[in-house]
Amino acid sequence: MLGLLRDYYHKASVDRNLSKYKPLIARINLLHKGFENNSNDELFMHTQTMKQHISNGKSLSDQLPEAYALVKEAFFRVFGYRIHDAQLMGAIVLHEGNIAEMKTGEGKTAVAVFAAYLNALSGEGVHIVTVNPYLAERDSTEMGEIFRFLGLTVGCIESNMSISQKQAQYQCDVTYATHYELGFDYLRDHMVYDISNRVQRKLNYVILDEVDSILIDEARTPLLISEEPGKGTEYFYYIDNIVKALTSEDYEIFEQTKQIMLTEKGVDRCEMALSLTNLMHIDNADLYNKILQSLRAHFILKKDVDYVLVTNEQAKTEAVIVDQNTGRLLFGRRFVEGLHQAIEAKERIIVMGQPATLSTITLQNYFRMYGKLSGMTGTATEVKDEFIKTYGTDVIAIPTNKPINRIDHPDLLFITEEEKFIRIVEEIISVNERGQPILVGTASIQKSELLSAMLLEQNIPHKVLNAKNYKEEADVIRLAGQRGSVTISTNMAGRGVDIRLGEGVEELGGLMVIGTIRHDSLRIDNQLRGRSGRQGDCGSSRFFICFEDELLMNYYPDHLMDELLNNNCSDFALINNPRYARGIRDAQAHVEGELQTIRERVMGYDQVLDLQRRIIYTMRNEMLEMDDLTSKVQTLIQKTIQQKVAEFCQGSLPEDWDMIGLTISLGSVFPYKRPLRLDRLHELEQGELIGMFTQQLMEYYKDKEVAFEGNAIELKRQAFIYSIDMNWMHYLEAVEEVKNGIELRNYAQLDPIVEFERETFQMFNKFISSIEQETLRIIWNSMD
Ligand SMILES: Nc1ncnc2c1ncn2[C@@H]1O[C@H](COP(=O)(O)OP(=O)(O)OP(=O)(O)O)[C@@H](O)[C@H]1O
Numbered sequence: 001m002l003g004l005l006r007d008y009y010h011k012a013s014v015d016r017n018l019s020k021y022k023p024l025i026a027r028i029n030l031l032h033k034g035f036e037n038n039s040n041d042e043l044f045m046h047t048q049t050m051k052q053h054i055s056n057g058k059s060l061s062d063q064l065p066e067a068y069a070l071v072k073e074a075f076f077r078v079f080g081y082r083i084h085d086a087q088l089m090g091a092i093v094l095h096e097g098n099i100a101e102m103k104t105g106e107g108k109t110a111v112a113v114f115a116a117y118l119n120a121l122s123g124e125g126v127h128i129v130t131v132n133p134y135l136a137e138r139d140s141t142e143m144g145e146i147f148r149f150l151g152l153t154v155g156c157i158e159s160n161m162s163i164s165q166k167q168a169q170y171q172c173d174v175t176y177a178t179h180y181e182l183g184f185d186y187l188r189d190h191m192v193y194d195i196s197n198r199v200q201r202k203l204n205y206v207i208l209d210e211v212d213s214i215l216i217d218e219a220r221t222p223l224l225i226s227e228e229p230g231k232g233t234e235y236f237y238y239i240d241n242i243v244k245a246l247t248s249e250d251y252e253i254f255e256q257t258k259q260i261m262l263t264e265k266g267v268d269r270c271e272m273a274l275s276l277t278n279l280m281h282i283d284n285a286d287l288y289n290k291i292l293q294s295l296r297a298h299f300i301l302k303k304d305v306d307y308v309l310v311t312n313e314q315a316k317t318e319a320v321i322v323d324q325n326t327g328r329l330l331f332g333r334r335f336v337e338g339l340h341q342a343i344e345a346k347e348r349i350i351v352m353g354q355p356a357t358l359s360t361i362t363l364q365n366y367f368r369m370y371g372k373l374s375g376m377t378g379t380a381t382e383v384k385d386e387f388i389k390t391y392g393t394d395v396i397a398i399p400t401n402k403p404i405n406r407i408d409h410p411d412l413l414f415i416t417e418e419e420k421f422i423r424i425v426e427e428i429i430s431v432n433e434r435g436q437p438i439l440v441g442t443a444s445i446q447k448s449e450l451l452s453a454m455l456l457e458q459n460i461p462h463k464v465l466n467a468k469n470y471k472e473e474a475d476v477i478r479l480a481g482q483r484g485s486v487t488i489s490t491n492m493a494g495r496g497v498d499i500r501l502g503e504g505v506e507e508l509g510g511l512m513v514i515g516t517i518r519h520d521s522l523r524i525d526n527q528l529r530g531r532s533g534r535q536g537d538c539g540s541s542r543f544f545i546c547f548e549d550e551l552l553m554n555y556y557p558d559h560l561m562d563e564l565l566n567n568n569c570s571d572f573a574l575i576n577n578p579r580y581a582r583g584i585r586d587a588q589a590h591v592e593g594e595l596q597t598i599r600e601r602v603m604g605y606d607q608v609l610d611l612q613r614r615i616i617y618t619m620r621n622e623m624l625e626m627d628d629l630t631s632k633v634q635t636l637i638q639k640t641i642q643q644k645v646a647e648f649c650q651g652s653l654p655e656d657w658d659m660i661g662l663t664i665s666l667g668s669v670f671p672y673k674r675p676l677r678l679d680r681l682h683e684l685e686q687g688e689l690i691g692m693f694t695q696q697l698m699e700y701y702k703d704k705e706v707a708f709e710g711n712a713i714e715l716k717r718q719a720f721i722y723s724i725d726m727n728w729m730h731y732l733e734a735v736e737e738v739k740n741g742i743e744l745r746n747y748a749q750l751d752p753i754v755e756f757e758r759e760t761f762q763m764f765n766k767f768i769s770s771i772e773q774e775t776l777r778i779i780w781n782s783m784d
Contacts, residue, residue: 032073035073044149064118067121084401086102087107099374099376102377105535106401108209112207113146117146126174127206128177130209130210131179131326133158136158154172156175166199203369203371210376220602223361224360225358261292262295293337301339319347326495340352365607400536401535406532407541408529410542411545412544417549436510440486441490442489442490485502511537511539513539513541518545520595605753630716641694649686669776669777742756
């Protein structure tokens, strides 16, 4: 009876939510009826017809009903199931360039195919982004059947592919890839010396699966291509030794902001160790930053929580970042600003050199370059505002196909972590005795291992996922819904893999999810919960928390904590009082707010850099693409002379001009063997002086070019590209220093982003002229 009522109300609410999309969905379903009678070949031919319509000027939106109807029929023929209306609604939202919020197990993988198919008809390519390479490969293989059935090509990017293999994948109508492969390929494409080595096409349309994980949770660590490991290990070890010897009175930790500073005593002690008189002097800024990073490495970041040590294929130990939201290992990514080096020194492994950044971009700015962006996830409503503000994408909640049938129990709160874990093990034992499957989410690999050891002691067979191998992880998590299974997993390991219930499990209550901590973000808690109760399955969830959890310790309202401790928390309390539960929500909102500020800051800095990056990339592309750069070189000669004359010949009287300075400075760019003639110097005006130098240097240049025996066209190109790249690298380093300085000055009530923009503006102009002069110098010298 209750079930019937629930179904009735659910259907009514689905209808209400769908109302805006109803006419369009009805049209798709009507057209679909027509396709049911077509042969496979006829369906295949429709793709060609629609492509034709689009190249004749019909809009993609006009083509939507027919395209979606066709894909719906393809799903039925290939996989044998009927796409439901909620999925069609999600697919429409994607085409509109928005984010479809759809609960776990609702068939998002299929939804992406509709929008990708339609948008690929333009021939401009569509990228579908997954959170890990295993899912990219799996989805491109499985969904590839649909695309190929309808006559489109599908590719998948893997990190170890050759340039030509990648080019072939990017040429496909639809390409699956992880976000970081796409971002890195973009950066690499702007580092090639030959355009034929570029792999990507124009960034046309992207669909991001698990969009919040990529654009929100991972958005604090920019993608970074660094120079090969270099020297410096000893230096970092040296600083590390000094910091290691500090005591708690030498530094102060600000728990809430995770910052750490030296106290006066600490500064004195470091000055003594380094034989310095003033560590805080601007000349020692770099050293001071290294000390701060080393402090963070020692006293804030924790091994097996924030990073792990992994032995790589060359048998070398590396420090790998652990994503705090998902527990995933972020291979190839490094903490910025020297923190990673500090960790390497702390762990006494090889320090991978100074972070000479060759190229960098935030994920936000990379994805904003696409003509259209859309995404899917189970949890986006809480960050709707940020999506609208940063990406201009709205979040539309799609109703579930069937009502959610999962019971979310109130949290259980303990005083100590020890009590909490004992109770969790008791719960696992009792649920396991019934045969009901359990999925336990932990905050870190360390906690997973602790729990695993406790279960071993009790002889409870279980599996542990530690986010080290996606394929194995998927195989394990797929079976997490089988009778009697106990699976321990770092927060979101195995995301994107369907957990189906085994036989008889429905009667036992479905999959039980246990959270061992409340995460900083409610979204992540909800993702964990969402592993249970897919597609109307029954299930349950409960979080076990304690006052020793970081979130509660730092952010839970004091008055509520006192109340709980005094009154009813003898050994544990059931948080079924809305006030107490709200305290947790408030604590999470607090942290979320702080994290959002950090994301906005990272993005703000990159925003300034973004404009500059585009200027440089456009300039670089132009150099690569132009057939002959002679006219560019000539313009540069002229411009350089003008700049130098303006710099050294100030005032109207030639006697005041610094002709020696001018000659030396010009000589540094154009080392001339024959002297420049300076006739009638006392009668000249600035303009004439410029003209005279230009004429002579142009002639000189022409002579050089005629005498040059190598490939002058290529020489010019390489000189430009080399100078752009080298100067860009130095520029990025300088920018990083400015950023560090500004962060320290933040106390002065200045808007750091505005300050950053102001300071880098001048630097950028200088940087452009260093590129130009360096290019000329190389050409000049190489032609001798
Ligand atoms: N209309 C449908 N009818 C029946 N089965 C479907 C339908 N659509 C998708 N499925 C199946 O449902 C399962 C879950 O789909 P999928 O993994 O895409 O869900 P999801 O929404 O991406 O979940 P997650 O949030 O875990 O990634 C898959 O096995 C898929 O084949």
